[in-house]
Amino acid sequence: MFRSLTEKEIDILVSGGCTAENWDTVKVSEGFDPSRVSRVEFSGDVVLGRLEGCFTRPGGLKRRSGIHNVTLHNVSVGNDVYINGIANHIANYDIADNAYIENVDSIVATLDSSFGIGTEVSVLNETGGREVPIYERLSAQTAYLIAMYRNRREMVERLITLIKVHAASLFGTRGKIGSHAQIVNAGSITNVNIGEYACIKGATRLANGTISGSESDPVHVGRDVIADGFVLAAGSCVDDGAVIQHCFIGQATKLTHLFSAHDSLFFANCACENGEAAAIFGGPYTVTMHKSSLLIAGMFSFLNAGSGSNQSNHMYKLGPIHQGVVERGSKTTSDSYILWPAKIGAFSLVMGRHVNHPDTSRLPFSYLIENRNESFLVPGINIRSVGTIRDAQKWPKRDKRRTDDKLDCINFNLLSPYTAGKMMSGIRLLNDLERTAGLTAEKFAFQTMTIEARALRKGRDLYGLAIDKFMGNSVIHRLGTEPLSGEAEISARLAPTHKAGKGKWIDVCGMFAPKSEVDTICDAIENCTIISLEELEANWRRLHADYYDMEWTWVTEHMADWCGKNVDELTADDIRAIVDRWITSVTNLNGMLLEDARKEYSLKSRTGFGIDAPSEDADDDFTSVRGQFDSDPFVEMVLKHNVSKRALADRAIALLNF
DSSP: OEEEOOHHHHHHHHHTTOEESOGGGEEEETTOOGGGEEEEEEEEEEEEOOOOOEEEOGGGOEEESEEEEEEEEEEEEOTTOEEEEESSOEEEEEEOTTOEEEEEEEEEOOSSOOTTTTOEEEOSOTTSSSEEEOOTTOOHHHHHHHHHOTTSHHHHHHHHHHHHHHHHHHTTOOEEEOTTOEEEEEEEEEEEEEOTTOEEESOSEEEEEEEOOOSSSOOEEOTTOEEEEEEEOTTOEEOTTOEEEEEEEOTTOEEETTOEEEEEEEOTTOEEESSEEESOEEOTTOEEOOTTOEEESEEESSOEEOTTOEEEOOOSSSOSOOOEEEOTTOEEOTTOEEESSEEEOTTOEEESEEOSOOBOTTSOSOEEEEETTEEEEETTGGGGOHHHHHHHHHHHHTOOOOSSOOOSOOOOOSSSHHHHHHHHHHHHHHHHHHHHHOTTOSEEEETTEEEEHHHHHHHHHHHHHHHHHHHHHHHHHHHOSSOOOSHHHHHHHHSOOOSOOOSOEEEETTEEEEHHHHHHHHHHHHTTSSOSHHHHHHHHHHHHHTHHHHHHHHHHHHHHHHHSSOGGGOOHHHHHHHHHHHHHHHHHHHHHHHHHHHGGGSTGGGTTOSTTSOGGGHHHHHHHHHOOGGGOHHHHHHHHHHHHHHHHHHHHHHTTOO
16 A cells, blocks of 8 residues: 655655655555655656665675656556666656666657567568567467468458557556566666566667566667667577567577667577668577678578578569478578578578579478589488487477477477478479489489489488488387387377377478368357467467477378388287388488598598698697597587387397287
């Protein structure tokens, strides 16, 4: 409960240099200490909490909670808050307990803002058409529907309406500064809701935004940051002169070192420094670190962009209207270039300049390489790359989201119905190319690209090994670890347990799912079975949780094509053959990985070592820095992987001894 000031309290405030338009509009809580308030101008309705606590600042400096050198207009201040040195004023804000605010130009809510909620972000097409209105709990999956399913007009309109209704509910409300938030040495802050434990230090200008946060996953906004029309999700960091306009910054995402972005979405665990982004849909783990890199008008996820990576989204005709898609897990080398429109398949590497609008989506794990202005495609070669495997291992380890309330559903699997389905399609495509051009052809034309005969056959073999690994792995895990009693129990364990999973699978910006299930969600939005953003979020979580059961349904659908029998026809001998086929694929692929890793210890890799030493000492310098091949952590991991998978194969075979 709050009460009016006593005459004695007013006298103490006045003696401390405080003034008020009307002392009757200043209310305080019991235990209010007026001696901790000085040089404050009160205007409008002001509520003040208790002032009893103390803050310990960096270096051990103690600050007693209090309010000094500030003008407060229509402001409520919680318990044990510290406010000092506001050059202009704080207006129309509710400040929660234990907030710390010092040396700030102004903090103002104008009562005609929705705090960045509902801001339309023109992803992929800067001229419009795929706008995504942002809000605090926007997930990569929901944004994917809004941006990419424009053929489902009614569904998209309903989703946008739900977000706009939420934004409208904030219009005309006061701004909020959450408990334990820190705002220090900042410029102007206008119409920004600031979550609990958020830390703003040295930001230049923030306007029309929402900063989420929690004790477990606070948000950091650092020096010289300029932001307008934004949402910062829990655990995100914008620092070191970054400039953002009309952007959503997802959980645990970092934009630093002068990075600039406009009309872009960045979902969980993106890391962007130095370069620029314009109208991108940055799915989880979009990474660009170099000053000369530009990401523009593209959809990316699990991307590693090399220095000087660039794309163009217009041909100087109707403006910047072209878009591109780089599917998950891809890399662009230094000075690579792609002229949109184009589509790059999953886990691919792009090297050189490509101006003929390539579409490699049916051939994942490929190299797209420029040679004398011609685009050469090397299918499947990335399956045997050390970098691909290391990426797949490091992504889950680098999930920096510390909150249990994770907005984005992320599946880290390298092999899945999504990639396996594409590889199956890729094999059919390569067979068709070979059949059409003839077995003696040295090169094959595919769209605007060239595939050399040796690369085609090698890619087809690699796809086959990867499919064997995925299918066999699914069978072994489905059998479980308990002994089997007979053929009937084999059929029982291998029977699908989820009705969904057949047909095409898609990557819903980080989450693998059957296309039919995503369509079902779209239908539910259209027919108002899903009527809230919370219900949509719950549906994404359910779909994500059911992944492995639906994966098995997909595997059973393709079992006959893969091994010649339906899943309910498999015998113990068939399972033994599948396990042998699986362990062969695993060891063969691991052998290729070891050979790829060995290149890092070749004579060429030693160039530049032993700079002032005799040539015979160069190896010692190399070894002291890089170590030996046999003791390399990755090599040791692959060798242990071989041992563990052989043991898994033996255990699976042992289950069949009934």
